[in-house]
Amino acid sequence: MTGTERNLVEYACQDHIATITLNRPDKLNAFSDDMVAALAGALRRFDIDNDACVAIIHGAGRAFSSGADVRQRQLRRREEFEQHGGPQGWGTHAGDLLTRAVNWKPVIAAAHGYVMGLALGIVLECDLIVAASGTQFQVTETPRGLGGAKYWALLDFRGAAAFGTEMALTGRFFTAEEALANRVINRVAPEGQHVQVALELAQAVARNPPLSVRATIRSRRWYMEQLEREVAMQTAPLKLYLSEDFGEAARAFVEKRKPGPFKGR
Secondary structure (H helix, E strand, C coil): CCCCCCCCEEEEEECCEEEEEECCHHHCCCECHHHHHHHHHHHHHHHHCCCCCEEEEEECCCCCECCECHHHHCCCCHHHHHHHCCCCCCCCCHHHCCCCCCCCCCEEEEECCEEECHHHHHHHHCCEEEEECCCEEECCHHHHCCCCHHHHHHHHHCCCHHHHHHHHHHCCCEEHHHHHHCCCCCEEECCCCHHHHHHHHHHHHHCCCHHHHHHHHHHHHHHHHHHHHHHHHHHHHHCHHHCHHHHHHHHHHHCCCCCCCCCCC
């Protein structure tokens, strides 16, 4: 069964806890425009589902997600980048996923394998984060030429100031254990048990009065969105997606070769 023949994102709800599954395992759940739109739909369904109080997002297969589908989102023609204002397609900006909510329900990320680039942004925007032991995170935008300012801001927002600056500037992989030690995530689960640990956390949240929980989420997301918008206002005019270095990095990735030399333009 191919990605076009199945649901790219699956939704289920039991005992007031929704489970949202990224379901493109043959591509390590890389985010195409269609998959971003599918996740937006699933999150909207959760938001208006009267039976759902908490959601868990996780990935099928070997990874939470390897990030953006480079071939589809980062090798567009220059005219498309200019029309869309970036690598994302029209209406499929991943940064809007958790800020469109109107009912302010908590979302827990249950990560494993790889969490890279765009996927890291989604995880960091979630209200609580569980990661399986050995999970690898990366700010891929830094080595790809897009800049890691958003991720620096989100890591700082979660309380990982010095660590976040290092990850945003180096673009190196960091583990779940490092993330926990630096206050980026809430729990490290034994390998293969990340969804179960996230479920236990969700059950603890769901035992509380829903409106009380949502009042906290509303405030948290308001401050998070304000921070992200300020960063976007500073970085958007740079249009790094039109730079030669970005184009070289994207082509090198799909051609499976070392990029460069980078030219600073």
